[in-house]
Amino acid sequence: MSTFNAPKGTFDMLPPYSETFNRIRIQFGLELRDAGFQYIETPTFEETGLFLRGVGESTDIVTKEMYTFEDRGGRSLTLRPEGTAAVMRSVLQHNLYAGRLPVKLWYFGSYYRYERPQAGRTRQFTQVGAEAIGSDDPLVDVEMIALATEGFQKLGLRDFRLLLNSLGCRECRPVYRAKLQEFLRALDLDAETHARIEINPLRVLDDKRPEVQALIADAPLITDHLCEACAEHHTFVRGMLDELEIAYEDTPRLVRGLDYYNRTTFEFVHDGLGAQSAIGGGGRYDGLSEDLGGPDLPSVGWALGIGRTMLAMEAEGQTVETPADCDVYGVAIGDAARRAVFAMITQLRIEDIPADMAFGGKKLKGAMKAASQSGARYAIVVGDRDLTEGVAQIKDLSNGDQTPVPLDRVVTVLKEKLQ
Ligand code: AMP
Secondary structure: OOOOOOOOOOOOOOOOHHHHHHHHHHHHHHHHHHOOOEEOOOOOEEEHHHHHHHHOOOOHHHHHHOOEEEOOOOOEEEEOOOOHHHHHHHHHHOOHHHOOOOEEEEEEEEEEOOOOOEOOEOOEEEEEEEEEEOOOOHHHHHHHHHHHHHHHHHOOOOOEEEEEEEOOOOOHHHHHHHHHHHHHHOOOOOHHHHHHHHHOHHHHOOOOOHHHHHHOOOOOOHHHOOOHHHHHHHHHHHHHHHHOOOOOEEOOOOOOOOOOOEEEEEEEEEOOOOOOOEEEEEEEOOOHHHHOOOOOOOEEEEEEEHHHHHHHHHHOOOOOOOOOOOOEEEEEOOHHHHHHHHHHHHHHHHOOOOEEEOOOOOOHHHHHHHHHHOOOOEEEEEOHHHHHHOEEEEEEOOOOOEEEEEHHHHHHHHHHHOO
16 A cells, blocks of 8 residues: 555556566567667657647547656656657757668657547556658568558467558648548538548548448549559558568548558557457658758657557467576575675675575575475575584475585586586
8 A cells, every 4th residue: 555556547567467478578689689670769758849840730649648747847748658759859860871871760659649448548658669761762661561450470479460552642642631531521520521622531441430431432542543663652551561471451431540640550459358359560761851950851650658569478378488587596594694695695796696595584484485486496495503514504495305515506506416
């Protein structure tokens, strides 16, 4: 009990569950590094203007969900609601695009959105993200999709699907947008939706209400209105995914909650999660660099939600084995023995052998219980009598066998036993 609880919409990442969390981070980190991505970390808050410009002023994220505050110096700052805008800001600020392109970066961290909390939707959540900045090659789109797919598969996930769409470009999307607006304006929709038709008509396609879905059943589709270049790009991506045998579902109504996307857009959904089924998403954002005052840097990226990925793993019974806390556990009775055992534990750690000991002057029985709970293979047991004889007892915790070993040989003997 405490006077305080974690704020609404946030949670504590507790052991042993936190082991899965770390495992996901490590696995994606290794996989992305092997594919040529380097790690980047940007601040958890940015100038508010970056997200207004980068995410889009008419998006739900910007209009309803940002944690924006003024600091003591009068600056308007915002806790980052997503990763891409900040990574692009950083790439532009530090001229990272001056060398070989695309610049490939990955990141891992917390993001903040003031949303209505529910299962799989929190106000602080963690994403792993990857961005390939500075190439319009559709093969990079496929690379990104393949890496996310492989990452999910390596975590043991099977019941996820890849939804794929193209959102066109600056040439063809406005033509489609006008056509869609014309169609939507004629429908009998509420005032709020009519307002949305004027600001962000594609979002109307994403309306979850069945009555709205029925009305828009015949709405024009972006994939029927792509210009030649976008159609070619999309055909290449689909063809290459087929070649790699990566299954996808053409989803011409897939729109994403951020304005910067164009051409290839995709979402990974998991069928065991209920309403909040998106475990990750991404796409191309060819115009973002220029929107932020940079040069023409066509780019593609994704962000995967770690919390939802963990829920998906749980739904598929993919538990992560918790490694034993340590290999060796020290049990000391008496003050001189405590000092001797602590010195041995420290030496074992220097030798890269995971080791721990009973602290707080526990009695023998309590300390031995702690040793068996630790998952260690061996215990070093030292009492005052052992000390006067110059030995420690090495106890094999799997069968209870106990052998006296000279104090100065303990670390060497344990190293040999654990090889
Ligand atoms: P987005 O930037 O909205 O495309 O989000 C990418 C991924 O982050 C989603 O597919 C989710 O897995 C995860 N995500 C986004 N918002 C939340 C949230 N409020 N709570 C938990 N996970 C989230």
